[in-house]
Amino acid sequence: MNVPGRNLLGAALFRLPPATASGDQGGWSMFDTERSGLDQFDPAVVYRRTLTGVLEPAQGVTGAVRGGILSPGHEREDTMAGILDGKTALVTGGGNGIGRAAALAFAREGARIAVADFETDAARETVGLVNASGGQAISIGGDVTNAADVAAMVNGAVSAYGRLDCAFNNAGIAPHQVEATGQLTAEWSEDSFDRMIAVNLKGVWLCMKYEIMRMQAQGGGAIVNTASIAGLIGLKRATAYVAAKHGVVGLTKTAALEYADDKIRVNAVCPGFITTRMTALTREQRSEQIIAATPLGRFGEPEEIAEMVVWLCSDRASYVTGAAYAVDGGWTAM
Numbered sequence: 001m002n003v004p005g006r007n008l009l010g011a012a013l014f015r016l017p018p019a020t021a022s023g024d025q026g027g028w029s030m031f032d033t034e035r036s037g038l039d040q041f042d043p044a045v046v047y048r049r050t051l052t053g054v055l056e057p058a059q060g061v062t063g064a065v066r067g068g069i070l071s072p073g074h075e076r077e078d079t080m081a082g083i084l085d086g087k088t089a090l091v092t093g094g095g096n097g098i099g100r101a102a103a104l105a106f107a108r109e110g111a112r113i114a115v116a117d118f119e120t121d122a123a124r125e126t127v128g129l130v131n132a133s134g135g136q137a138i139s140i141g142g143d144v145t146n147a148a149d150v151a152a153m154v155n156g157a158v159s160a161y162g163r164l165d166c167a168f169n170n171a172g173i174a175p176h177q178v179e180a181t182g183q184l185t186a187e188w189s190e191d192s193f194d195r196m197i198a199v200n201l202k203g204v205w206l207c208m209k210y211e212i213m214r215m216q217a218q219g220g221g222a223i224v225n226t227a228s229i230a231g232l233i234g235l236k237r238a239t240a241y242v243a244a245k246h247g248v249v250g251l252t253k254t255a256a257l258e259y260a261d262d263k264i265r266v267n268a269v270c271p272g273f274i275t276t277r278m279t280a281l282t283r284e285q286r287s288e289q290i291i292a293a294t295p296l297g298r299f300g301e302p303e304e305i306a307e308m309v310v311w312l313c314s315d316r317a318s319y320v321t322g323a324a325y326a327v328d329g330g331w332t333a334m
């Protein structure tokens with residue numbers, strides 16, 4: 001027991017310690033030897049991620065911690081109720097990166113999840129991780145640019161769990177995925193521009209459209225859209241990405257105004273540079289430059305975005321709507 005599992009996206013998968021008193025099954029967590037700062041992972045120890053990004057043993061944590069390695073400052077007794085206990089959530093782009101980390105964090109906090117992704121195998125893999133951590137999840141395929149697919153995502157979540165309390169509209173693509181790597185504004189092709197807007201802007205609007213109709217019918221809910229620091233400031237060589245992400249912030253604010261009376265809160269999270277496959281090329285080409293320009297001096301982890309998302313979806317954020325929160329290591333403060 002408690003031995004390295006299998007390779008997954010370049011990281012090893014480890015079983016965290018089984019529960020003592022609570023009866024939980026223990027959790028699975030990603031452990032990357034290169035980034036962790038540890039020579040060896042001790043499966044008998046629960047780790048927390050420090051503000052500098054390395055792992056260290058978490059003091060005073062007993063029993064299983066559902067969802068894996070703790071994020072900075074996030075240490076709670078496993079016996080405490082999750083902040084999303086009893087709620088249901090839809091996560092788009094849940095097959096990888098930030099969406100996967102969010103699905104695991106939703107589960108850790110007690111929500112049942114529908115993991116939607118274009119890449120159905122990746123969505124299923126996330127479901128496997130959630131289930132292995134003691135959570136409950138289903139996977140749904142589909143393209144967020146297609147209205148019928150999006151309706152099916154929302155209907156799938158509602159069929160499985162009876163209601164939709166939280167939605168994390170996170171599916172997205174980067175310029176290199178529309179063949180626009182390094183291109184300046186006048187160099188983008190019309191096809192690249194259209195595809196970027198279709199996925200990163202229209203996709204979010206379509207998701208909100210069907211989620212809002214459902215949430216209105218059931219008396220409320222919470223939506224979080226993934227924007228970016230590119231939704232708050234300009235970034236060179238990413239013109240349609242920046243336009244789409246500014247659009248996501250605009251959609252977020254407008255829907256927040258329109259549906260406040262329906263008790264639907266709508267917010268956006270604006271990640272900085274996060275270690276997912278989306279930034280693999282960027283990290284290869286200009287890691288040092290980005291780290292130097294980030295006040296906290298490192299890339300962020302997907303789990304650190306997930307913390308903001310679960311909080312925004314929870315009742316603890318009951319007075320928060322129409323906001324766009326930067327989780328960027330201080331990038332936009334400069």
Ligand SMILES: NC(=O)c1ccc[n+]([C@@H]2O[C@H](COP(=O)([O-])OP(=O)(O)OC[C@H]3O[C@@H](n4cnc5c(N)ncnc54)[C@H](O)[C@@H]3O)[C@@H](O)[C@H]2O)c1
Nearest residue numbers: 093095096097098118143144171172228271273274276278
């Ligand atoms: N990684 C970063 O540094 C960063 C920074 C700011 C914002 N973001 C945003 O965060 C979100 C998640 O990015 P990530 O870094 O986790 O990337 P990722 O590539 O790891 O994950 C994105 C997921 O979205 C899915 N997806 C893409 N197009 C889709 C479509 N049309 N329909 C359904 N699913 C689709 C992909 O299959 C993938 O699983 C994106 O919206 C991205 O723009 C990322």
